[in-house]
Amino acid sequence: MDLFADDTSLTPIPIEDGELWFQQRLALDAAPGEIMQRLLDDTDWCHEQVQVWGKLHMQPRLTAWHGEASYRYSGKTFHPQPFTPLQLQIKQAVEQATGRRFNSVLLNYYRDQRDSMGFHADDERELGPDPAIASVSFGAPRTFILKHRRLPKTLKLALGDGCLLLMAGALQTHWVHGINKETAARGPRINLTFRQILSGF
Template sequence: MEKETSGLFDNSPQWIDIADGRLLWVEHFLPQAEADEIQSVLTRELAWQQESITLFGKRVIQPRLQAWYGDQSYTYSGLTMAPTPWTPTLNTLRQQCELAAHSSFNSVLANLYRDGQDSMGWHQDNEPELGHQPVIASLSFGETRRFVLKHLHSKEKFELLLGHGSLLVMAGPTQHYWQHCVPKTAKPREPRINLTFRYIYP
């Protein structure tokens, strides 16, 4: 059963302790006008590609476009992404997220969800190169999409609506105990860009 989050989060930036995890939720991290401009720049400037990964022993095309920027390569599900140098826009956003999350980031995975059929399946960001308790800062631009967290053992769920200019930081042991996803929807949806900043250990 999914837990109602209206009493758990509010508009003020604060860390929230959940069972086996820690979250920072800032619904209006960036002003709308600034978020509008950033979305336009990211759509034009990033080197979007549709990649394939290995899932249950089979190569499948991911239902979204991606781009990888930063200082280190990243490997997951049989896909190795070589880094493209930081753009000025991404570097500025990285610095803003570092201040909010009290963490350093050296890479960012950009995802472009073209419509409601583009999605992200259940997964954990727990690859060894992310370290013991990775901090993942997630910035969203464009269409609001559902983001669901599910505890691996209790099956407890939290659902957030990630909107234009919002910031969600997952920290502590969150990636070891919780999966997360962005589900498909049959409803018409405009494009959404999501940036997930992280630190990759060499």
């Protein structure tokens, strides 16, 4: 029996111009804290330099790219490392929960409250139109913020230990999302965003 699975299914969050789904606890065969420690230990973390508005900056977090395809964003092409056995287990659980298929994952390691993610949309050409992005979080909770591109609408979600968030439909066309730096102390957090990279782009 899986002692750590939550019986809550993926639930839609009402939102204009897109689809958003949330599950409090993704069903996995280990506790979130154990999974996070294994991800910390097993991942070859990189501190990347990326281009933003024509200028080079060090990303305010550590990253790793795994899967079956290369991916280009922020002016840089990321070549994948193979999926690890743990990543494959998480991917299988995500695919079972969402009914979607994914061939790549971006891992982000937020070391403390000073690490962040700038506002952006996952709308690169190789993701195709209306991509599905599945996000799984481990560790200290952080506030995930979505802002509509045209309308004065903002949505804030607390992403806690072991939760699953699915963005789909036209959401990447109409919304941007990010995670701000915070003033209060926060422990480390790892986020995995699973994507389906299409060939021919």
